[in-house]
Amino acid sequence: MDAVSDAVDPVQANRRMWDERAPLHAASRFYDLEGFRAGRSSLQPFELEELGSVQGLDLVHLQCHIGLDTLSWARLGARVTGLDFSPAAIGIARGLAADTGLPARFEVAEVTRAPEVLGRAGFDIVYTGHGALIWLPDLDQWADAAVALLRPGGRLYLAEFHPLSQMLGDDAATVVASGFPDEPMVFDLPGSYAEPEAPTEENLSYEWTHNLGEVVSVLAARGMRIEFLRERDVIAWPRWHFLEKYGTTWPDGWWRTPPGRPRIPLSYTLMARLD
Template sequence: MDGSDYRAVNRPMWDERVPVHVAGEFYDVAGFLAGRPELRDFEVAEVGDVTGRSLAHLQCHIGLDTLDWARRGARVAGLDFSAPAIDAARGIAAEAGIDARFVTADVYDAPAALGARYDIVYTGLGALNWLPDLDRWAAVVASLLEPGGFLHLSEFHPVGDVLDDATGTTVAYDYFDRSPQEWDEDGTYADLGASFAHTRSVEFRHGVGDVVSAVAAAGLRVEFLHEHDHTLFPRFAALERDGRVYRQPAGRPRVPLMYSLRASRPRV
């Protein structure tokens, strides 16, 4: 597969999973409505005070991260290519009494779909692997930012994609393989036992260097790249739960499982 039909494959897969994600324990929508924060501590610390600032969340899925930024004082807009996901996000916003704008559009069409510039563009956590062209994505981000604004990206570390599925300590796959990855699997990360009609998906591998280079080529100035030793789900069978995250057991060598990046658009 050359990956050219990735939207036609991936959209129905994501559409079908929305009801399971809204109802399941992984996203815990009821907990969010009751006041549980959705964002990770490192994201809140790295982004800083968002009071009164405009924020666009690209590939927002059902919008919980978007709405958490709104709770913290941002004026938010979320964008996703799945209409059912955007419908769910609007429903959660209405139930929570949070003012937010949600738009259905492909991420590459975000400038026209959103029709505005923002102080902050936020994205990540399983987003970039669905996109074939990082240079085009970074250009979209740059065009959405006000001068002096910044991108904050949180993402799963690509090192995790090359390690064995059992322990996550042995290299088993090629880090530099950039061919589209086609999968045909039932279930979802939010409910491994769920059954669906649409089981095919197409993903794309990007190294950390690919991401940084694309962001820099778009004219953004990288302020930091932080690597984190935990992840949000049991990516490897040996990982142990530690509150809301998963880590390697004590004494086992650690590897980066997530990373975060902040890059700003120059004022002149």
């Protein structure tokens, strides 16, 4: 790193990057706000099945982005709160709640400040959706916040991308990145997964690998009982050309390893309970 980039606060750089991407995402086919307003859920069938009924439960969605998943849980009867550090993303989420008439609270805050902003021990479910943990430098601080939000008996439900997908190159055979990086990965890339061709200016971002062992351990260390950790060969975008589409959620579905090819762990879900 040179002297200029040494002075950059990685979390603030990420926030600027997300602030610029939030309106692009709101207008994208990937996020399909029109479909959402018309009643479509952004949640995956396995999420609905694993979390079960959320009717009447207090659910907080950490790093909620533009609020689609948060409001999808509201449609299923949860009393929802979404939190994200991007004012632009939260502005869109609030607008979407107003458009759809779904009751929801959305707050702007860094995830480690969640208990301070939302109060301690007020939620039955802490939910975190795909593509969240990689933006966090310190998983101990994240776990402190997530566990503090839960009532006794409450559950943390995490749906995430598998760190292995970051290690493999474009041929899916060569290991191109360490599975145990000492430093954050630094990117300076225009566009985003939802709008790859979009011209953007805030392109600097920092990502931190959190392996499954680390995730389980930070939760177990805080008295959380791990109920399951399930790995899957499915992902939200066509990471490799040989992946095949499946499912009907999102306009372009999700993607998975086709039959006959070695299956690659691409995502996982975890349920942990505060006894």
